[in-house]
Amino acid sequence: MKRKFTRREFLKVSAQGAAAAGLASLLDGFGLPSTRSAEASPAVQPFTFAYISDAHLYEEKLNKRFVRSIEKAVADVNALNPQPDFVLFGGDLAQLGQKGELDLGKKILEGVRAKRYMMVGEHDWYLDMGEHWRELFGPDTYSFDHKGVHCVVLNSVIVEDYWTAPKLTPMERMKAMAQLDNPNGRPFTVGEAQRDWLKKDLSKVPLDTPLIVFSHSPLYKYYKNWNFWTDDAEQFQAILARFPRVSVIHAHTHQLLTNRIGNIEFHGVLSTAWPWPYGPKGLPRFTKQQDRADPFDQFDGCGWGTVEVLANGGVNKNYNLWGRKPMKVTDEWLSTVNEASLPDPYEVGPHY
Amino acid sequence: MKIRYASVLLLILVAVGLVAFSLAAFGSPSGNVKSLGLIPCTEDVSSLAPGGRVFKVCDGETKVVIQVPDSENTGRMSKETAQEVADLLMQEWTKMKQMKAQDAPMVLAHKGEPHARRETRTWDMELDNAVKEGYRAFHDSSLGTNGISCDMCHPDAMDNHPQTYPKFQTQLKKVALLRDMINWCIENPLEGKKLADDDPKMKALETYILWANKGEALLPGKH
Numbered sequence: 001m002k003r004k005f006t007r008r009e010f011l012k013v014s015a016q017g018a019a020a021a022g023l024a025s026l027l028d029g030f031g032l033p034s035t036r037s038a039e040a041s042p043a044v045q046p047f048t049f050a051y052i053s054d055a056h057l058y059e060e061k062l063n064k065r066f067v068r069s070i071e072k073a074v075a076d077v078n079a080l081n082p083q084p085d086f087v088l089f090g091g092d093l094a095q096l097g098q099k100g101e102l103d104l105g106k107k108i109l110e111g112v113r114a115k116r117y118m119m120v121g122e123h124d125w126y127l128d129m130g131e132h133w134r135e136l137f138g139p140d141t142y143s144f145d146h147k148g149v150h151c152v153v154l155n156s157v158i159v160e161d162y163w164t165a166p167k168l169t170p171m172e173r174m175k176a177m178a179q180l181d182n183p184n185g186r187p188f189t190v191g192e193a194q195r196d197w198l199k200k201d202l203s204k205v206p207l208d209t210p211l212i213v214f215s216h217s218p219l220y221k222y223y224k225n226w227n228f229w230t231d232d233a234e235q236f237q238a239i240l241a242r243f244p245r246v247s248v249i250h251a252h253t254h255q256l257l258t259n260r261i262g263n264i265e266f267h268g269v270l271s272t273a274w275p276w277p278y279g280p281k282g283l284p285r286f287t288k289q290q291d292r293a294d295p296f297d298q299f300d301g302c303g304w305g306t307v308e309v310l311a312n313g314g315v316n317k318n319y320n321l322w323g324r325k326p327m328k329v330t331d332e333w334l335s336t337v338n339e340a341s342l343p344d345p346y347e348v349g350p351h352y
Numbered sequence: 353m354k355i356r357y358a359s360v361l362l363l364i365l366v367a368v369g370l371v372a373f374s375l376a377a378f379g380s381p382s383g384n385v386k387s388l389g390l391i392p393c394t395e396d397v398s399s400l401a402p403g404g405r406v407f408k409v410c411d412g413e414t415k416v417v418i419q420v421p422d423s424e425n426t427g428r429m430s431k432e433t434a435q436e437v438a439d440l441l442m443q444e445w446t447k448m449k450q451m452k453a454q455d456a457p458m459v460l461a462h463k464g465e466p467h468a469r470r471e472t473r474t475w476d477m478e479l480d481n482a483v484k485e486g487y488r489a490f491h492d493s494s495l496g497t498n499g500i501s502c503d504m505c506h507p508d509a510m511d512n513h514p515q516t517y518p519k520f521q522t523q524l525k526k527v528a529l530l531r532d533m534i535n536w537c538i539e540n541p542l543e544g545k546k547l548a549d550d551d552p553k554m555k556a557l558e559t560y561i562l563w564a565n566k567g568e569a570l571l572p573g574k575h
Binding site: 058062063065095096179180181225226274275276277280292293295296298 | 491498499500503504505506507508510511523536537541
């Protein structure tokens with residue numbers, strides 16, 4: 001016969017729990033790195049989701065090239081069997097934030113069979129500061145839970161206002177934000193308001209819950225000149241430091257990209273529209289670089305992909321590059337590899 | 353005995369040293385051939401040293417005025433005098449090289465004159481304007497017809513690798529120059545009309561792309 005849980009034991013366990021919760025709230029926002037548990041978090045049921053990202057659509061009458069690409073991705077995702085639990089759109093649906101571009105993107109994505117979650121990029125936002133985006137897709141910042149994982153979607157392309165003083169028109173502002181190598185640009189941030197929202201949102205989440213953060217900008221610092229960068233990355237990372245399993249899935253960089261900082265693993269997603277070269281500095285050592293794109297093949301270097309969420313709350317990241325063998329980054333490798341043993345990516349990588 | 357040999361040896365060395373020193377300072381062993389000075393080729397020698405015979409040093413820029421015996425001031429010199437003159441020229445040329453090495457920062461071009469500041473300023477300004485022109489064209493979607501501009505795939509002219517041209521490009525069925533690839537991109541991803549090879553816009557684009565890739569080693573044929 002099982003011994004009953006005595007009152008004394010109950011009180012002891014409660015006190016420990018309360019102390020832990022108290023300590024956690026005291027550390028809220030400051031964050032100490034915690035050891036990652038290799039054991040399965042009992043609440044996680046493994047699942048797969050897909051992503052389509054960085055479509056950069058112009059209206060069809062101007063440009064069909066990018067339309068063909070996003071339609072190809074939608075067809076590929078729809079052909080998956082079994083279907084993913086949901087499809088995440090990673091941002092930059094439009095190229096210049098215009099109503100016609102966003103409407104076209106919405107129409108094409110409505111062809112996706114699975115449930116869709118939308119995330120915003122700077123190309124969607126800076127013509128009208130997100131007005132039409134919110135009309136079409138709802139709030140740009142939100143969270144949801146899925147099979148034991150807490151998912152957060154951020155608008156991480158907030159930049160300091162540099163258009164009001166020189167009286168830029170909305171399209172001038174949009175074009176300035178659209179130019180990746182703009183020497184007068186400002187860095188992306190999550191921003192204080194969203195960091196506060198995030199702290200509040202996470203305060204209700206038990207510590208052992210795996211987190212997935214969806215973001216357009218990478219949430220770390222890679223190459224500032226191209227805004228492959230989030231300026232308040234350290235503050236964002238500190239908020240998440242107390243959670244043992246955090247995966248960031250980000251867009252914007254149009255390339256296979258992998259990083260690990262403390263308890264957080266970062267995975268970039270592919271663009272359907274065009275690939276970018278790796279930045280001349282700052283590329284994380286964890287990145288297994290994709291080969292240079294063939295300019296004579298309009299789909300090369302582009303694609304879509306899937307993310308397998310594992311029982312332990314980690315993720316395997318799949319890159320489905322069109323016309324190439326798929327590439328994969330596993331949680332087993334990324335969570336255990338010794339960074340110092342990895343070569344300098346600028347010594348081994350494709351030279352751009 | 354040993355000490356005596358050592359001191360004799362020392363005396364001989366000193367003597368040789370003195371002779372060498374006087375040769376360097378004053379001229380030839382016979383005392384008949386002597387350097388009177390160095391002067392750039394562009395300058396008039398006559399006022400410098402009367403009675404000297406003028407020779408050109410191997411750098412083609414410098415004249416050496418050498419005093420020789422009066423009887424040998426014109427025409428063919430005796431073998432002995434000629435050898436002494438040759439030795440002296442070699443000495444002067446070695447000295448010249450050392451002097452030039454010390455003065456290295458000055459760029460000598462065009463007849464021994466350094467570049468004027470007006471000249472270097474003009475070069476910088478004109479190139480700067482051409483690079484800016486190229487930057488504008490590189491970021492201008494009106495090169496094509498579908499909204500795409502070069503910088504969208506090639507931020508800061510990355511992944512252009514101009515240093516690898518000329519190279520055989522299978523898809524173009526020829527050995528391509530940078531401008532051929534630029535035109536391919538204008539016609540295909542940008543869906544525009546290709547530029548003539550000597551179109552100012554093409555020259556501007558090449559200028560910007562080359563400038564942005566400054567420092568890359570030339571590797572024609574590399575894929």
